[in-house]
Amino acid sequence: MTGFEHLKSALPANSWTDDQDLIAPWLKEWRDKYFGQTPLMVMPGSTEETAKVVKICREHELKIMPQGGNTGLVGGNTPQGEILLSTRRINKIRNTNPVTNAMIVEAGATLLSVQEAAKKADRKFPLSLASEGSCTIGGNLSTNAGGVHVLKYGTAKDLVFGVEAVLPNGEIYNGLTDLRKDNTGYDLSRLFLGAEGTLGIITAASLKLFPRPGHVQRAIAGVKSADDAVKLLDYCRTGNALSMFEVIPRIGLELVTRHIPDQRDPFEQVHEWYAIIDWETDDSALGQSVAEQCLMSAAKARVVDDAVIAQTEIQAANLLALREHMSAAQKHNGASIKQDITVPIDKIPEFLRQADKAVMKIVANCRPVAFGHFGDGNIHYNIAQPEDADRKEFLTYWNDISCVVFDIVDSLGGSISAEHGIGIMKKGELAQRTEPAKMMMLRTIKQSLDPDNIMNPRVMI
Numbered sequence: 001m002t003g004f005e006h007l008k009s010a011l012p013a014n015s016w017t018d019d020q021d022l023i024a025p026w027l028k029e030w031r032d033k034y035f036g037q038t039p040l041m042v043m044p045g046s047t048e049e050t051a052k053v054v055k056i057c058r059e060h061e062l063k064i065m066p067q068g069g070n071t072g073l074v075g076g077n078t079p080q081g082e083i084l085l086s087t088r089r090i091n092k093i094r095n096t097n098p099v100t101n102a103m104i105v106e107a108g109a110t111l112l113s114v115q116e117a118a119k120k121a122d123r124k125f126p127l128s129l130a131s132e133g134s135c136t137i138g139g140n141l142s143t144n145a146g147g148v149h150v151l152k153y154g155t156a157k158d159l160v161f162g163v164e165a166v167l168p169n170g171e172i173y174n175g176l177t178d179l180r181k182d183n184t185g186y187d188l189s190r191l192f193l194g195a196e197g198t199l200g201i202i203t204a205a206s207l208k209l210f211p212r213p214g215h216v217q218r219a220i221a222g223v224k225s226a227d228d229a230v231k232l233l234d235y236c237r238t239g240n241a242l243s244m245f246e247v248i249p250r251i252g253l254e255l256v257t258r259h260i261p262d263q264r265d266p267f268e269q270v271h272e273w274y275a276i277i278d279w280e281t282d283d284s285a286l287g288q289s290v291a292e293q294c295l296m297s298a299a300k301a302r303v304v305d306d307a308v309i310a311q312t313e314i315q316a317a318n319l320l321a322l323r324e325h326m327s328a329a330q331k332h333n334g335a336s337i338k339q340d341i342t343v344p345i346d347k348i349p350e351f352l353r354q355a356d357k358a359v360m361k362i363v364a365n366c367r368p369v370a371f372g373h374f375g376d377g378n379i380h381y382n383i384a385q386p387e388d389a390d391r392k393e394f395l396t397y398w399n400d401i402s403c404v405v406f407d408i409v410d411s412l413g414g415s416i417s418a419e420h421g422i423g424i425m426k427k428g429e430l431a432q433r434t435e436p437a438k439m440m441m442l443r444t445i446k447q448s449l450d451p452d453n454i455m456n457p458r459v460m461i
């Protein structure tokens, strides 16, 4: 029996398909950058079924690529011949415990369904990304996703007590604790966080829950420069209230209002940059007063030119939509060379000055669209093609542009991957730019847990 026949005969009929029409949607990723192929997609319905798949694959030397919501942006979710293992059927909320503030969820649950389950228990699960309706908690942990609340709550890594995972030999590791203290050796669950499926398949996770704030106050501020945007961040910090600080440039706002229906500029005047800000407070009166105080003192110091404080939930949602539609709006703007980088927050303006100059040198008239999570130092530094350029020809500059951008990031003490991971896209850069001791440790861990290299073998290292 071949490995494929073995898998098909060992699994229930609804746990696999080789129908290429059914598989097709899962072979291309969101940005249309990577296109894949697989002979078989397996969709186990439980941890035990996942373990069975892995054992059979190991026996027959078949490689596996795990996939959750397929919203990853670095090519680590697009198979090239590996068995595609979808976690989407392993999606239950197993248990919510408001006393320990812990919730055990299965890996294929969407982030949105996890947030909603937390809300039902009068708690908050703070991870929040524009892709939350599709991405899964397993994918979030495997990519160590960031999103808009990192400045207050941290990345996915900070929001988890432990995971359950199927190891590359088919054994099940159970780290589903809700202990806040456990000093019994290496923190093995953390190995799987940000591992991009290279060390095993996360099948469930014990997540940290937080008190739900009484009110989230949102505002948008117009500022003259990236320097002022960074200065404004400091004016907005008050106690522990600040929970979001996202920035978009004028060109970004124009793209969203031009290409996405029902989006409008909240200001009459044009501003060079916009910050969209949230504060979590006990109630709306306090929220209004905190927002007013922060923005007034920034205005007095001439850091803010104008601001709008949301008065209703609809107004608040409309403001955030301007930021959330940035990626979709750029699809209408020709080809884009995209980088997800991070630098120390106070170096953001310097990064932008150096990077804009360097990329213009490579492609004259290209249009940098830098936006994102300025509150935690993460910039989505996307370079749109010049208006009249040939799309294909522009994309041939991807490596040259990445190289100069990453050189600047390195010189400023930043990271070439802030929140999207390494995948296929940055694998070469990781190997080149990482200190030898770290590369040695990454390879040693991979080799010892997955000696046959069956788990996501083309990704990261």
Ligand SMILES: Cc1cc2nc3c(=O)[nH]c(=O)nc-3n(C[C@H](O)[C@H](O)[C@H](O)COP(=O)(O)OP(=O)(O)OC[C@H]3O[C@@H](n4cnc5c(N)ncnc54)[C@H](O)[C@@H]3O)c2cc1C
Binding pocket: 030, 065, 066, 067, 068, 069, 070, 071, 072, 073, 076, 077, 087, 107, 128, 129, 130, 131, 134, 135, 136, 137, 138, 139, 140, 141, 142, 143, 144, 145, 146, 147, 148, 196, 197, 198, 200, 201, 202, 203, 327, 419, 420, 456, 459
């Ligand atoms: C519009 C849009 C907005 C986005 N915004 C953000 C953002 O603000 N912040 C951010 O961090 N990311 C963002 N992303 C990227 C993406 O949503 C995240 O990387 C997300 O965490 C991926 O989850 P997924 O379930 O879709 O994973 P997939 O895309 O399916 O997989 C991603 C990687 O994780 C591995 N993997 C998936 N599930 C498992 C599992 N159970 N066990 C082991 N490995 C697994 C895959 O093999 C792959 O390497 C955005 C994407 C889009 C399209």
